[in-house]
Amino acid sequence: MCPQEIYFCFHRGAVPKWPKGTVCKTVIQRFESARHLHPSYPSHMAPRHELADRKDRLSALGVIAPPPIHVQSPKFDGSLATLFSFVRDHKVDLLDIPLFPICEAYFAYLMQSELRDLDEAAAALSALAYLLERKAWLLLPVPDPEPDFEEAMELPEPTSHEYRVAIEALQMWHEERSQLFFRAPEAGPDPYELPYTLANVGVGDLARAFERVLRKAQPEPLTTVRPRKSLQEQMKLVLLTITNEWTKLEDLITQPYTRTDAVYWFLALLELIRLGQVNARVSEDEVEFMRAGSPNPLSGRNAKRDGE
Amino acid sequence: MNAADSVEALLFVADAPATLENLSQALALTVGQVEQALEVLNERLAQQGPLHLVKLAGGYQLATKPEYGQVIANFLKPQRQRLSRSLMEVLAIVAYRQPLTMAEIDQIRGVQSDYSVKALLERRLVQELGRRHAPGRPLLYGTSQQFLHQFKLNDLSQLPELESVEPQNSLLSLPMESEVQPEA
Numbered sequence: 001m002c003p004q005e006i007y008f009c010f011h012r013g014a015v016p017k018w019p020k021g022t023v024c025k026t027v028i029q030r031f032e033s034a035r036h037l038h039p040s041y042p043s044h045m046a047p048r049h050e051l052a053d054r055k056d057r058l059s060a061l062g063v064i065a066p067p068p069i070h071v072q073s074p075k076f077d078g079s080l081a082t083l084f085s086f087v088r089d090h091k092v093d094l095l096d097i098p099l100f101p102i103c104e105a106y107f108a109y110l111m112q113s114e115l116r117d118l119d120e121a122a123a124a125l126s127a128l129a130y131l132l133e134r135k136a137w138l139l140l141p142v143p144d145p146e147p148d149f150e151e152a153m154e155l156p157e158p159t160s161h162e163y164r165v166a167i168e169a170l171q172m173w174h175e176e177r178s179q180l181f182f183r184a185p186e187a188g189p190d191p192y193e194l195p196y197t198l199a200n201v202g203v204g205d206l207a208r209a210f211e212r213v214l215r216k217a218q219p220e221p222l223t224t225v226r227p228r229k230s231l232q233e234q235m236k237l238v239l240l241t242i243t244n245e246w247t248k249l250e251d252l253i254t255q256p257y258t259r260t261d262a263v264y265w266f267l268a269l270l271e272l273i274r275l276g277q278v279n280a281r282v283s284e285d286e287v288e289f290m291r292a293g294s295p296n297p298l299s300g301r302n303a304k305r306d307g308e
Numbered sequence: 309m310n311a312a313d314s315v316e317a318l319l320f321v322a323d324a325p326a327t328l329e330n331l332s333q334a335l336a337l338t339v340g341q342v343e344q345a346l347e348v349l350n351e352r353l354a355q356q357g358p359l360h361l362v363k364l365a366g367g368y369q370l371a372t373k374p375e376y377g378q379v380i381a382n383f384l385k386p387q388r389q390r391l392s393r394s395l396m397e398v399l400a401i402v403a404y405r406q407p408l409t410m411a412e413i414d415q416i417r418g419v420q421s422d423y424s425v426k427a428l429l430e431r432r433l434v435q436e437l438g439r440r441h442a443p444g445r446p447l448l449y450g451t452s453q454q455f456l457h458q459f460k461l462n463d464l465s466q467l468p469e470l471e472s473v474e475p476q477n478s479l480l481s482l483p484m485e486s487e488v489q490p491e492a
Contacts, residue, residue: 162470163397163400163401163404163470165468165470166400166403166404166467166468166470167393167396167397167400169467169468170396170399170400170403170459171391171396173459173460173461174391174458174459176374176460177458177459177460178377178388179374179377179378180362180371180372180374180377180460181371181372181376181377181380181384182323182362182369182370182371183320183321183322183323183370184323
């Protein structure tokens with residue numbers, strides 16, 4: 001007996017012809033014991049004339065019956081054909097039947113029969129293939145149970161009809177609006193932009209001021225998610241901070257600040273200069289800023305490089 | 309040069325609705341003075357000429373009078389962008405329930421609405437407002453300024469009141485854009 005207490009035997013009496021122990025010792029031993037259990041069975045393969053009478057050998061499936069391989073296990077005891085039909089009709093749980101010994105037995109049958117009856121071997125192979133496929137599907141994990149379609153599925157109640165009045169109003173307004181025509185944005189020339197002056201401030205002066213501020217910036221805090229700030233918000237903050245007095249960039253920025261803060265401040269100042277709301281000048285090699293509209297923005301103490 | 313003429317000149321060149329603040333800043337007038345000038349201009353335009361003053365999308369704009377619509381359409385041959393029933397339905401849901409996620413739109417309609425939302429996004433009638441603080445951080449959608457313009461609405465409060473829409477979801481409780489978590 002194998003550990004699973006299963007044995008398979010052929011009812012045909014032919015002795016397997018491969019040397020013992022080379023393929024499957026236990027199976028061969030069981031073949032031999034099975035031969036003794038069924039001494040009346042001829043020791044040779046059935047002749048071809050017997051095979052001609054297919055009617056007697058047609059199984060309930062309407063095909064050639066597989067060879068009478070006997071399967072004995074705690075959960076099933078019977079022939080391979082019976083096991084096949086039981087599995088097909090869900091009368092036996094295939095998970096309780098190990099298929100490996102059956103395959104070994106089939107292999108042994110092939111070796112000992114020397115393929116004298118291909119139909120019979122094919123029938124056994126078909127049955128085994130079916131069992132293997134069914135068991136493979138059974139062994140696959142099933143994450144979700146299949147929905148029972150007989151039960152009514154609970155779908156959310158569509159409530160879009162509540163908006164019927166709104167939809168009708170929108171359709172009417174859309175129709176009315178289609179009768180109105182506005183100036184198209186692309187129809188006119190490029191929007192006129194107010195000229196801005198940087199007075200005596202050059203790009204290099206701005207870059208140096210920005211570099212000085214960046215050098216004094218604090219390291220960025222280690223946060224995973226940083227709230228996004230718009231340049232518009234930063235411009236509002238700058239306008240609230242900047243006064244009518246000339247102020248250096250590093251004095252303007254709220255302390256302490258990070259490199260990101262410095263970039264925001266600098267970009268906001270540039271945008272405000274472009275919009276004419278902030279004036280800039282160079283004084284003692286330092287760029288200073290002041291709110292626009294202040295009297296005489298170029299009246300600094302040491303306004304250099306006028307006209308640059 | 310009186311204030312009404314100045315306002316008319318500004319509105320003539322404006323290609324988008326001009327707010328009272330914009331007008332008052334440009335004209336160096338108080339908001340009240342600008343409102344008065346707009347009233348004078350509105351009366352004058354209503355009496356004569358092919359233009360009239362339209363208050364929409366939170367501002368004022370000059371537009372042709374509806375009776376000239378057919379003539380202008382024959383001249384410009386604009387491509388009419390009709391909105392299908394499903395698009396209109398999604399738009400109405402977004403307008404009343406904003407900000408809301410795609411899943412909430414699907415739940416209200418009972419069908420998938422991703423195609424409709426995408427079409428409305430392409431037409432700039434709907435815009436992304438941010439993300440909800442929930443698993444998966446789903447996108448929140450709301451109507452845009454273009455929506456107000458396309459439907460000749462000054463603001464969302466002009467939408468008809470619906471009895472079935474719960475008060476907490478009404479337009480009065482709409483959060484400002486800054487209250488919504490911006491997209492990271």
